[in-house]
Amino acid sequence: MDDFLHQPGFLGTNANLAADMTLVLILLSAGLFTLGVWLARRKRYAVHRWVQTAAAVLNASMVLWMMLLPFRDFVAPGIPGKAGEPFYAISAIHGLIGASGLLLGMFMVLRANGLVPKPLRFSNYRLFMRVSYALYMLATLLGVLVYLTWFVWSASPPSYAVALAPWIV
DSSP: OHHHHTSBOSSSSSOBHHHHHHHHHHHHHHHHHHHHHHHHHTTOHHHHHHHHHHHHHHHHHHIIIIIHHHIIIIIGGGTTTTTTSHHHHHHHHHHHHHHHHHHHHHHHHHHHTTOSOGGGOOSOHHHHHHHHHHHHHHHHHHHHHHHIIIIISOSSOOOHHHHHHHHHO
């Protein structure tokens, strides 16, 4: 599977297949979140809940599967020492905002589906949903900027083949 995901991507950048696939699926989840907002405004709350749940699960899956390890391996070692460099600064800010949006969004999904204890339930959905949506969209925009920084504007993007080479030999 590693060989498959680390082959050249399909978007014509320096990215591998995993990065291109992640970008496309995260943009799809952002589109689903926006569709969910549109549905809520039309008072189609049942469909809204299903769409938002699907988008949040897709987003969380991509974060857990494709984003945590690259962040740990390529970004975290440079923080705080290299935080002034665009690669590290943008990636770190994206990680913080993305994690906030993910945690709030997953809580909202659990709450909307009746899966949180009674003391954690609330009725003011509108405020929390708007904050969650704003965090998701800001994280998505920053994620596109991360992609551009890593794979378009960088002559030598981060690579697991390079990062792991000392241990392979």
